[in-house]
Amino acid sequence: MFPIRDHNPSQRTPYVTLSLIALNVVIFLAGFALLQTDRALSMFYYDYALLPFRLSDGENPMSLITSIFLHGGFMHLAGNMLFLWIFGDNLEDEMGHFPFLIFYLLCGIGASLAQVATDPTSQIPTVGASGAIAGVMGGYLLLYPKARVDIFVFFIVFFRVFPIPAWIMLCLWFGIQLFGGINVDTSAGGVAYWAHAGGFVIGFLGTLPLWLKRGGTVYWHQTHGRPPHPEAQYRRSNIPTVRR
Numbered sequence: 001m002f003p004i005r006d007h008n009p010s011q012r013t014p015y016v017t018l019s020l021i022a023l024n025v026v027i028f029l030a031g032f033a034l035l036q037t038d039r040a041l042s043m044f045y046y047d048y049a050l051l052p053f054r055l056s057d058g059e060n061p062m063s064l065i066t067s068i069f070l071h072g073g074f075m076h077l078a079g080n081m082l083f084l085w086i087f088g089d090n091l092e093d094e095m096g097h098f099p100f101l102i103f104y105l106l107c108g109i110g111a112s113l114a115q116v117a118t119d120p121t122s123q124i125p126t127v128g129a130s131g132a133i134a135g136v137m138g139g140y141l142l143l144y145p146k147a148r149v150d151i152f153v154f155f156i157v158f159f160r161v162f163p164i165p166a167w168i169m170l171c172l173w174f175g176i177q178l179f180g181g182i183n184v185d186t187s188a189g190g191v192a193y194w195a196h197a198g199g200f201v202i203g204f205l206g207t208l209p210l211w212l213k214r215g216g217t218v219y220w221h222q223t224h225g226r227p228p229h230p231e232a233q234y235r236r237s238n239i240p241t242v243r244r
Helices: 015-034 038-048 052-056 063-069 074-095 097-118 130-143 166-183 193-213 217-223
Strands: 002-006 148-155 158-165
Touching: 002 074, 015 038, 015 063, 015 074, 015 097, 038 063, 052 063, 052 097, 063 097, 074 097, 074 130, 074 193, 097 130, 097 193, 130 166, 130 193, 148 166, 158 166, 166 193
Parallel strands: none
Antiparallel strands: 002 148, 148 158
């Protein structure tokens, strides 16, 4: 199950969100073209990926920022950019372009620190924008808990697209990150669950001032947890039936 779009159109062009997506794609393609050997890739990761043991020793603090623009593969990049596109434009709309950029970077830094805190001596490089994007998702949950999100569900031969309230999808995603962080051994690598969970909480808390400025619970009562503007309408997704 993963989201493919929401029914919450932004009211102005999300320049920062689009720029972040473009920057991530360009960096990934440049690395794919230039880092042709394992040695070159290892040296690049040593300099720009987040290595908890180096940060714990006070080395390379800039990796807290550079690491959130790196990705370990095409699907890693594509998934992150899809989530950023779905949820980022609306927060940028509410916060403004520059404040949203600062919010995004702070969420990414906080998420990285949360991951380091769980294993400060780890020598496994951490890369990806997912911690920062998790912060965006946390902010989205606070502002638009009942915005409709279209999700694609695939189970063996059953697959369908249907809308659900954002709070169901986001809370389920957050729960998966907590479960993974508690129960999955990532000492050999894998998903940075605590970065995701930490970024989500930081984003939720970081959006509280804006939510309170809008009126807090009064804002929720006025909008019923939905976007404060007309929702986007899509045609029903027609997926062909697969014969047995």
